[in-house]
Amino acid sequence: MHEGHRGRLLAKIRSGAAMYEHEYLEALLFYACPRKDVNGVAHALLSAFGSIGGVLSASPEELMAVGGVGENIALYLACTGKCLSKEGGCNSFATLKSTAEFRRFLSARMGEEQLFEIYMLDADGRVRRICSFPSSTSGQKFPSRRVIRALSAFRPYGVFAADMRKDGATPGASDDAYAGELMSVCRLGGVRFYDYCILSPEGFFSYFVADRLFAEDYDRKGDA
Numbered sequence: 001m002h003e004g005h006r007g008r009l010l011a012k013i014r015s016g017a018a019m020y021e022h023e024y025l026e027a028l029l030f031y032a033c034p035r036k037d038v039n040g041v042a043h044a045l046l047s048a049f050g051s052i053g054g055v056l057s058a059s060p061e062e063l064m065a066v067g068g069v070g071e072n073i074a075l076y077l078a079c080t081g082k083c084l085s086k087e088g089g090c091n092s093f094a095t096l097k098s099t100a101e102f103r104r105f106l107s108a109r110m111g112e113e114q115l116f117e118i119y120m121l122d123a124d125g126r127v128r129r130i131c132s133f134p135s136s137t138s139g140q141k142f143p144s145r146r147v148i149r150a151l152s153a154f155r156p157y158g159v160f161a162a163d164m165r166k167d168g169a170t171p172g173a174s175d176d177a178y179a180g181e182l183m184s185v186c187r188l189g190g191v192r193f194y195d196y197c198i199l200s201p202e203g204f205f206s207y208f209v210a211d212r213l214f215a216e217d218y219d220r221k222g223d224a
């Protein structure tokens with residue numbers, strides 16, 4: 001089964017078929033770990049660094065802080081990143097300029113764990129950092145001061161937020177309250193708040209598409 005999975009993934013690359021970001025990274029890791037299942041490692045790296053560009057621009061020490069990443073993988077990825085940087089950079093991955101692009105990005109990331117995540121973007125729409133928290137059913141998902149600390153530390157140009165959960169995508173009163181709180185926090189920090197989305201196996205909801213964000217808090221290029 002493991003051999004077949006690798007073969008199918010490599011066949012997609014040969015055919016030029018559309019692939020998710022974690023699939024490209026997983027295929028790259030095949031050559032660092034010829035006999036190891038690296039799917040989980042690929043997802044862990046993307047969760048830690050936000051994009052393939054983030055992974056390939058990280059230092060070996062930063063990479064080895066991720067579970068499942070040893071020195072061989074870290075040096076292989078760091079070397080690959082250095083090679084790509086000589087050819088014009090490796091920061092063209094995970095660029096989000098619309099809610100449609102964000103939905104595809106979330107679908108590729110969604111796993112078994114229920115998570116609330118904040119995606120921090122630069123001025124070109126590239127995902128630079130992801131702050132991930134366990135999703136909660138108790139109303140407010142985490143204290144605002146943790147969001148403020150994250151915004152202060154990374155100073156993003158803009159922010160997308162997403163709740164990936166299993167119990168449907170219909171927003172409730174707590175979602176409305178938290179969307180408003182996120183907008184307020186971002187406004188105070190001078191950060192553009194792009195969208196708050198809910199994704200579940202049953203559907204997808206975007207506050208921006210539903211016109212439930214205030215226009216003055218939304219300043220971006222691209223169509224929903």
